[in-house]
Amino acid sequence: MTPPPVLSLRGVERVYRSGDTEVRALNGVSVDIRRGEVVGILGPSGSGKSTLLLIAGLLEPPSAGEVMIDGRLVSRPGAQLDQLRRFRRRHIGFIFQKANLIPFLTAVENVALALEIDDVPAREARRYAAHLLAGLDLGHRLHNHPARLSGGEQQRVAVARALANEPSLMLADEPTAALDSVRGRQVLALFREIADLRQAAVAVVTHDQRALDLFDRTIVLTDGRLSEAAPEKPVVTN
Amino acid sequence: MNLAFKDIRFNLLRFLLTAVGVGFLMMSSMGMVGLYRGIVADALLVIERIGADLWIVQGGRQGPFSEGSAVSSTMDRRAEGLAGVAGTRRFVQFSQQFTAHGRQMRAAITGLDFPKDDGRWIPLIRGGPIANGHYEAVADAGIGLDIGDRIHLGQDDYTIVGLTRGMVDASGDGLLFVTINDAVAIAQRRTSEEVLLARRGAAPASANRSSVPQDSKISAVLVSLAPAADMEAVRRNVLAWGDANVLSKAEQRSLLLDQRLWRLRLQILAFTSVLLVVTGIVVSLIIYMLTMEKLHQIAMLKLIGADNSVIVGMIAQQAFLIGAAGLLSGLALSQAVFPFFPRRVLIEAPDVAALAAAVAVICGFASLLGISRALKVRAQDVLS
Numbered sequence: 001m002t003p004p005p006v007l008s009l010r011g012v013e014r015v016y017r018s019g020d021t022e023v024r025a026l027n028g029v030s031v032d033i034r035r036g037e038v039v040g041i042l043g044p045s046g047s048g049k050s051t052l053l054l055i056a057g058l059l060e061p062p063s064a065g066e067v068m069i070d071g072r073l074v075s076r077p078g079a080q081l082d083q084l085r086r087f088r089r090r091h092i093g094f095i096f097q098k099a100n101l102i103p104f105l106t107a108v109e110n111v112a113l114a115l116e117i118d119d120v121p122a123r124e125a126r127r128y129a130a131h132l133l134a135g136l137d138l139g140h141r142l143h144n145h146p147a148r149l150s151g152g153e154q155q156r157v158a159v160a161r162a163l164a165n166e167p168s169l170m171l172a173d174e175p176t177a178a179l180d181s182v183r184g185r186q187v188l189a190l191f192r193e194i195a196d197l198r199q200a201a202v203a204v205v206t207h208d209q210r211a212l213d214l215f216d217r218t219i220v221l222t223d224g225r226l227s228e229a230a231p232e233k234p235v236v237t238n
Numbered sequence: 239m240n241l242a243f244k245d246i247r248f249n250l251l252r253f254l255l256t257a258v259g260v261g262f263l264m265m266s267s268m269g270m271v272g273l274y275r276g277i278v279a280d281a282l283l284v285i286e287r288i289g290a291d292l293w294i295v296q297g298g299r300q301g302p303f304s305e306g307s308a309v310s311s312t313m314d315r316r317a318e319g320l321a322g323v324a325g326t327r328r329f330v331q332f333s334q335q336f337t338a339h340g341r342q343m344r345a346a347i348t349g350l351d352f353p354k355d356d357g358r359w360i361p362l363i364r365g366g367p368i369a370n371g372h373y374e375a376v377a378d379a380g381i382g383l384d385i386g387d388r389i390h391l392g393q394d395d396y397t398i399v400g401l402t403r404g405m406v407d408a409s410g411d412g413l414l415f416v417t418i419n420d421a422v423a424i425a426q427r428r429t430s431e432e433v434l435l436a437r438r439g440a441a442p443a444s445a446n447r448s449s450v451p452q453d454s455k456i457s458a459v460l461v462s463l464a465p466a467a468d469m470e471a472v473r474r475n476v477l478a479w480g481d482a483n484v485l486s487k488a489e490q491r492s493l494l495l496d497q498r499l500w501r502l503r504l505q506i507l508a509f510t511s512v513l514l515v516v517t518g519i520v521v522s523l524i525i526y527m528l529t530m531e532k533l534h535q536i537a538m539l540k541l542i543g544a545d546n547s548v549i550v551g552m553i554a555q556q557a558f559l560i561g562a563a564g565l566l567s568g569l570a571l572s573q574a575v576f577p578f579f580p581r582r583v584l585i586e587a588p589d590v591a592a593l594a595a596a597v598a599v600i601c602g603f604a605s606l607l608g609i610s611r612a613l614k615v616r617a618q619d620v621l622s
Contacts, residue, residue, distance in 0.1 A: 050621065059541070059618040089543020100538045100620055102241075104248035109239060116239050117544045145248070161542065173621065 004071060005032035006168045006201035007056055012065035014051050014224075025051040026062070027224040033201040035168070038191055040212060041205045043221035049205045050173060052221065056203065057092055057171045058084050070168055089118055093162030093200075097174040099154035101146040107133055107157045108142040114164040132160040136190070152183035159190055163198070170194060172204040181210060188214045241548070242555035245532075256524055257563035263517040264568025264593065269576060270510040271589045274503060276582035281408035281494045284331070284348070285487060289359055290460035292472060293329075293490055297481045302331060302457035303408065304493050309482060311422075314351070314459045320475050322467030327351035327460040330421045333411055338382070338389045345381045345414035346407035347391070349421030351460075357400075357415050365400035371417055376400035378412030392427035396420070408494065410581045418456070425455040514596055521564070521597075522604035525557045529608030533615050540617040549612050554605040561601035565594055 014026040026048045033039050043049050054060040055067060058074060058081050067075035069091055074084060101110045111129035116122055130142055136156045146154055155175060162170055172191065176184030188211045191202045195216075204215070212218060220227050246253045285303070294317055295301035296308055310316075314326040330349040335342060350357045350368060357367045357376055365385045368374045375396045377383040380403070387398045396416060405413040416424070461484075463469060469486065476484040485493070495503065529536075536549055569590065576583040 054618055054621075059616070085540070085543045085545065088541075094541055096621065100534070100541075102535050102538065104241075104245045105239075109244070113239055113241075114542050117539075117542060117548060122239060 005034050005068075006070060007031070007033040007203065008066075008068040009052075009056065010066045010068070012052075012055055012062045012067065014048070014055060014060070015063040025224050026055070028065070029221070029224070029226050030065075031219060031226065033169070033203055035199045035201055036195050037216045038195045038202040038204065038214065040215035040218035041203055041221065042207070042218050043227075047221040048224040049221055051224075053171050053173050053203070053205055056169075057094060058088050089114070090165055091167050091169055093165070093167040093170045095155070095158050095162050095170065095172040095175045097177040099146065099151075099158040101154055101157055101161075103146050106143045106145055107138060107149065107153075107160075110146070110157055111160045111164050114161050118165055129160070129164065132163055133157065136160055151178055152186065155179060155183070155187055156190070159187065159194075163194065166198065168200055170200050170202040172202065172206075174205055174207065176206065176208050176211065184208060185211060185214075240555070241552040242559060245552070245556065246559060253560070253563070256560055257567050260517070260521055260524070260560060260564025261567030261571055263513070263520060264564050264597070265571040265575065267510060267513045267517060267593060268568055268572045268585055268590070269579075269583055270506055270513055271593070272572070272576060272583035272585045273581065274506040274510070275584035275586055275589065277408070277410075277499060277502060277506075278495060279584050280406045280410060280582055281499055282491055283405060284407070284413075285490045285494070287359055288329075288460060289462065290327070290329075291463040291469065291487065292461040292476075293485045293487075294459040294461060294476055295457070295483050295485060297479075297483050299483060300493055300497075301483070301485050301490060302329070303490060304498055307457045309456050309459060311456050313456070313482065316479070317459050317461055317476065320472055322464050322469075322472045323461055324464040324467070325354070325462040327355045327462075328418050328456045329458045329460050330418060330425065330456055331407065331413075332421075332425055332455075333407070333409070334391065334414075334424065336389060336391055338387065341382075343381055343383070343389075344411050345377070346409070346411040347421050347424055348407075348413045348415050349418035350415050352417035352419075360400070360402055360405065360415060362400045363403045365398070367400055368415065368417060369399065372420055373397060374399045374416070375420075376402060376415040378402045378405045378414070380404075380406060381412035381414060383414075391416075391420075392424040394420070394423070404582060406582070408498065422455040514600075517597075518600040518603065521557075521561065521600050522607055524560065525553070525601070525604035525608045526611065528556060529553055529612055533612070534620060536612050536615045537617055537619040540615065541620050546613060550605075550609050553608045553612055554602075557601040557605040557608065558598070561597045565590075565597050 009029055009031045012026055012029045016023045016025060029052060041049050041052060055062050061075050061077055061079040061081055063077055066073055074087060105113060108126060108129045111132055112125040115125035115128060133139060133142055136159060138153060138156055141149060141153055176187055179187060191204060192214050194200050195202045293301055294309065294313060299305055299307050301307050314328050317323055317326045328351045332347055334347045335344050352368060352371055360376060368376060373394055373396050375398055377398045379401050383398050385398055385401060388395050407413060463472065473484045476482050539549055572585055
């Protein structure tokens, strides 16, 4: 049986206006991403990949269309996204090209912060953060500040932070761009593992053609339109 | 997790340097207020400590702390005869420059009406009070003299028998207490030129007078009232003499603060206000710059779903911690530095409390600046 989509974009458009100029970044995009699925979002620069991620991540409202997450309509034109912070922190995990760790917090604190923000008691948050980091082979780096971690380690801490609240949707924007090919592939393999073990839906914006085999399918954006979508592989839920 | 503390601990040196910088500003503000308090305290010192209920001064004048005053050298006996008067003392004070230990020194010679007043009200740090009617002195340590030192004043040598600390006149000159007869003798010293001019009859003063126009060197008579005395009745009686004016302790205080020191007080208070404004601007800029530095992290906090209260708390706590640390380091610096200043800088608890309140307002304002900027940051700015 096909699981229901975690992320569902329906006819999403995004138009930016500057004076008389109008830029249509997304033009009627409809996408579903299901539990346990890792989807690659490809396309040239300016094709609307990052805009798609901002709208899916509830960071910008669409100009037209709807965004549903876990079966709930959460965003449409004019939506007050600032009021969706709680929803965002519980349902969506973000990973970016740069790890964007808080420099004055240690690795374990960076991860625990995401939990404490969600009202998890400090001690419990730290314990779970340490567990997550240990699971990503960072058990020996718990108390290091970001400046003392390598790029790959920082990105893994960012992954742990994104996972902390056990989101059903993970959105990654060029997560391997700052890493060498080996580290980059390790991170993408981590997403594969997250999708398989945690049954999260993972959308990865990437230019990295070497990692295509790790995706269940890819969608290609050109000039804000979905120009190509590889057929969905059957996803088996645990 | 307290983000403000974590940030401070991570950037401890920067925080400490910032706090010390703010501390120096606080020290300057405290110093200005302290200088003002010190000048007021110094000016009022003799009035407060000498223990007189009324001051009888030259008629039509406002007393020795406002203008020249000379009363008859026997006016104390007249006053003693008034009903309600428990005791009287003659008072004289004038500035004198002299040489000791090979250098020029300056003191406010203050006469004690010995033996009625042997100066036991003067707080001594070493030595003892004046025990003989002549040629002994109690000096303030600020003059630069020590016990046993001999100094030449007028025509005579005086031995320092006791030392005080912080006993100065309104100009900040250390007090040098001698008996009133010695003080009059010192005041009547004339230069050879004066004597010569007096003999020739060319000088305005006669041969048996100094250049000071009054006959007497006594500036005022201090009156202590009996416990049940009617102060107003005593005042009326003195005014009835016609050649004397009478001032209460409160009037003397008011004369000093509201007339003689008024411009100085206003100037210091105005300068203190300017310093507080400068402190406010500097602290506000520091907090604002600290916030600007963290905009990317604030965007990240918003992205992971942090409520505004987390961001507001971080900025406000840092602002108040910088303010508190600045105030404390300012206090510590004041305690370390001000004792070496030539004039008394009096740091009083209510002034520190008022400064703390001003700092709180400044930090609150600075926080608002930082917070208003932080709240404009969008979560998606983390991508920029």
